[in-house]
Amino acid sequence: xxxxxxxxxxxxxxxxxxxxxxxxxxxxxxxxxxxxxxxxxxxxxxxxxxxxxxxxxxxxxxxxxxxxxxxxxxxxxxxxxxxxxxxxxxxxxxxxxxxxxxxxxxxxxxxxxxxxxxxxxxxxxxxxxxxxxxxxxxxxxxxxxxxxxxxxxxxxxxxxxxxxxxxxxxxxxxxxxxxxxxxxxxxxxxxxxxxxxxxxxxxxxxxxxxxxxxxxxxxxxxxxxxxxxxxxxxxxxxxxxxxxxxxxxxxxxxxxxxxxxxxxxxxxxxxxxxxxxxxxxxxxx
Amino acid sequence: xxxxxxxxxxxxxxxxxxxxxxxxxxxxxxxxxxxxxxxxxxxxxxxxxxxxxxxxxxxxxxxxxxxxxxxxxxxxxxxxxxxxxxxxxxxxxxxxxxxxxxxxxxxxxxxxxxxxxxxxxxxxxxxxxxxxxxxxxxxxxxxxxxxxxxxxxxxxxxxxxxxxxxxxxxxxxxxxxxxxxxxxxxxxxxxxxxxxxxxxxxxxxxxxxxxxxxxxxxxxxxxxxxxxxxxxxxxxxxxxxxxxxxxxxxxxxxxxxxxxxxxxxxxxxxxxxxxxxxx
Numbered sequence: 001x002x003x004x005x006x007x008x009x010x011x012x013x014x015x016x017x018x019x020x021x022x023x024x025x026x027x028x029x030x031x032x033x034x035x036x037x038x039x040x041x042x043x044x045x046x047x048x049x050x051x052x053x054x055x056x057x058x059x060x061x062x063x064x065x066x067x068x069x070x071x072x073x074x075x076x077x078x079x080x081x082x083x084x085x086x087x088x089x090x091x092x093x094x095x096x097x098x099x100x101x102x103x104x105x106x107x108x109x110x111x112x113x114x115x116x117x118x119x120x121x122x123x124x125x126x127x128x129x130x131x132x133x134x135x136x137x138x139x140x141x142x143x144x145x146x147x148x149x150x151x152x153x154x155x156x157x158x159x160x161x162x163x164x165x166x167x168x169x170x171x172x173x174x175x176x177x178x179x180x181x182x183x184x185x186x187x188x189x190x191x192x193x194x195x196x197x198x199x200x201x202x203x204x205x206x207x208x209x210x211x212x213x214x215x216x217x218x219x220x221x222x223x224x225x226x227x228x229x230x231x232x233x234x235x236x237x238x239x240x241x242x243x244x245x246x247x248x249x250x251x252x253x254x255x256x257x258x259x260x261x262x263x264x265x266x267x268x269x270x271x272x273x274x275x276x277x278x279x280x281x282x283x284x285x
Numbered sequence: 286x287x288x289x290x291x292x293x294x295x296x297x298x299x300x301x302x303x304x305x306x307x308x309x310x311x312x313x314x315x316x317x318x319x320x321x322x323x324x325x326x327x328x329x330x331x332x333x334x335x336x337x338x339x340x341x342x343x344x345x346x347x348x349x350x351x352x353x354x355x356x357x358x359x360x361x362x363x364x365x366x367x368x369x370x371x372x373x374x375x376x377x378x379x380x381x382x383x384x385x386x387x388x389x390x391x392x393x394x395x396x397x398x399x400x401x402x403x404x405x406x407x408x409x410x411x412x413x414x415x416x417x418x419x420x421x422x423x424x425x426x427x428x429x430x431x432x433x434x435x436x437x438x439x440x441x442x443x444x445x446x447x448x449x450x451x452x453x454x455x456x457x458x459x460x461x462x463x464x465x466x467x468x469x470x471x472x473x474x475x476x477x478x479x480x481x482x483x484x485x486x487x488x489x490x491x492x493x494x495x496x497x498x499x500x501x502x503x504x505x506x507x508x509x510x511x512x513x514x515x516x517x518x519x520x521x522x523x524x525x526x527x528x529x530x531x532x533x534x535x536x537x538x539x540x541x542x543x544x545x546x547x548x549x550x551x552x553x554x555x556x557x558x559x560x561x562x563x564x
Contacts (some may be wrong), residue, residue, distance in 0.1 A: 032391045034562035054393035062391045068384030073300055081293045085392040127388070 001027055001037065001191040008135065008169055008184075013161045015178035015185030015199065016171040019281050023191040024171045025065065028139045032062055045134075058087065061128030062137040066144075067120040071113035075104060075123055078112060079130055088131035098126040101164070102156055118149030125156055129166075136160065139171045150177065157181050179203075179273040187280050194280055202276065207244045209234070209270040212257065217241060220262045229253055242270070290394055290402035298372060298406050307368030307414050315357065315421045319429050322353045326430070329356075349433030350426030351450045355526065357422045358461060362519060365461075366468040366493055367486075369414060373407045373472035374485030377553065381480035386562045400554045404473060411469040412462045419458040437526045445526060453525045460522035460539065467515055467542045468493065470549035477553035480564060515545050 001023050008014045018024045029035045030042050033053055042049040044056045069078045076095055083090040099105040102122035112120065121141060128136050138157065142150045158181055160166040172178050178185060179199065186196040195202055214220050217236055224233050224241065232249075234242045245253060250267060257264050298304050322329065326348030377400075380386045389399055435445035435453070445453060468489060475485035496516040499507055511517050521538030524531035 029562065034387060034390055036561065054395065057391060057393040060391070064387045064391065066384055068387065070297060070300075070383065070385060072302070073297075077296075077300070081296055082388060082392065084289050084293055085389070085394050087393065 001030070001040075004188065004191065004193055006169075006186055006193070007196070008167060010134070010167050011161065011165060012184050013157065013168045013170055013182045015182030016169055016188070017173075017175070017178060017185060017277060018188040020173070022188045022281075024188065025139060026191075027188070028062075028064060028137055028169075028171055032057070032060065032064065032137065034064065058131070059134045060137060061131065061133035061135070062139070063121070063124040063128055063141055064137075064139045067117075067124035069112040069120060069123060069127075072111065074109050074111055075099065075115070075126075076108040078123070079127055082127050083130045086131035090130075094130070098129045099123075101129060101159070102126045103152070116149075118145050118152065121145060121149065121153055122156065125153070125160075129160070129164075133166075135167050135169060137169045137171075140173070141170070142172065142174055142177055150174070154181055175273045175277055187277060189281050199273075203273060204247050207279075208247050208250065209242060209244050209275045210250055210253075211266075211268045211270060212241045212243065212253070212264060213239055213266040213268065214241070214257070214262055214264050215239060216262050220257055223257065223260050223262065224253070227256060229256065286394065287398055287402060290398050291405050294376075294402045294406035295409065298376070298410055301372075303371050303375065304410065306371055307365075308417055310368060311365075311414070311418050311421060315418070316425060318357055319353060319422075319425050322348055322356075322426075323429050326353065330436070347433070347436055348430060350423065350428070350430040351433060351435045351445075351447070351454070353426040353430055354419075354422040354454065355435050355437065355457075357426075358418075358457065358522065361418065362461065362464065362522075363493075363497070365414070365418065365465055367490055369411050369465050369469045370472040370486045370489045372410045373469035374476050374489060375482030376403045376407055376473065377476040377557070378479050378482045378485055379476075381564050382482060384564050386564065390562055396558050397554065400477075400550075400557045404470075404550050404553070407469050407473055408466055411465050415458060415462040415465050418461075419454070423454060435526065439523075443526065443528045445528065453530070456525040456530075456535075457522040460525065460535065463539055463542050463546075464519040464522065467519065467545045467549075470546045471515075474549040474553045474556075477556040477560075515542060518542055 004023075004027060006014070006016075016024055016027075026035065030037055031044060031049070033049055045059060047056060049056055070081070073081070076099075079095045079098065080090045083095070088094070096105055096108065099108050102125050104119060104122055104126065107115070107119065112123065115123065125138070125141070128138075141157070142153050145153060154177055157168060157170065161168055161183075170178060170182060182199050184197060185199050185202065187194045212220065217239060221233065221236050221241055224230060224243070229243070229249075232243045232245050234244050236242070243253060254264060254267050330347050380389060390396065432447055432450070434447055435450050437443040437445065471492065472485045472489040475488050476482070479485060493516055496514040500511050500514055500517055518538035518541045521535050521542075524535035524538070
């Protein structure tokens, strides 16, 4: 890591992105004092981790990669023991409250060894919530989940921010997940922040790749290549032309084609964060 | 925080099936030995004193509860270590295997507190196991076989008066607890180094077996190194059954074992303090 400075505002769902090996997991493990920096220092909430570790970790709940628990204990007992170490309220009421948030209240007494991966992931979120932390760090929370599990966890993340006013640092390589949940984000590469800001602002700042669907591909392409839009035509495929445009130009292209009597069936943005991510990390490389 | 952490560790230790293996094994073994000694104890005694039968005649309740407990203590000091390492060897490595170091160390609990609370949990388990051994062997022995003089058969025969037996057993089992704590500490140290609970158990047992074998081989060269083996000092409990008690030898052995315990604890603490949690 090299001078990485993240500003996560209260109430943010903060997407933490980067290609493999960029340093996401290393950053999170250093933030949680699981590994030590070879040089320099880590500060959270404006305080150095080395001298205020307990105070800082009291304000943080985390899932780091796989959701591992004491499999021989029940969900309730796991939360009780972990909660005691976090000075949390480990009353039955509070434990059931967090289990209710993640939809596991009916399985409170079941041993964790009987849980699916998705259930363990939800229990992981429950243990991170138990001591009512200010910041929740979720490192790859949907890895290994099936589509239903991914949707469940995503809904929980949105609910935590919206209904429980939690601040969330979400590290994920599943970009649609970040796009759907995050309010702000940072992209890091080789240990440095490449861009940071509001998800919408960042996506609107660059070019947007759009697919124009039309049965008249050849005529539409010819018209576009003879117009001011020629530099933005990237490729053509069966029934579609792909253009790289500024967001404000999308309606101009559509209007241009319609004005020239081209039958436009759809203008579909290609997954925007994916495009943005690839562009940014390629530029940084 | 330390008390909370110790409570959490004890909850985990005593929620695991493997913790009870030692209690179950001793709970099955000791009654069998007591019954066997009650039925055929004199045959055992005749065998042990075969060389002395021509010069001495033995009479009275020789195979009584106290003598049986003494014999049992002597025969189990090789086997109880295995039961002790089942918990001690797994307590740190088990967290690495299960990936739960992450859960523990992302709490506001220092690594010092984590290691110390686990070490104390191991000490408690070990000492409860030895207490269980003492209570069961002495209690059941006295109930079934009755009390009597402790007949100590070594190079010579020492007869400990009945009234003199209990405090010697208290010290003897206290020393046995120290010896087992040493074994547990070694397993605990190895547990801090690896990420699989089997390794520390096997390594500790291998060390005990190798050192015991080397110590048993009557070669002059080994005479110089034998006093440095902790296994040579684990049998220091026998000093309390000498007449008079070999205090100097017992205290020296206790000090050597204590040094091992402290060294293993500090070693484990050092390893965990510097460990990067990557699992």
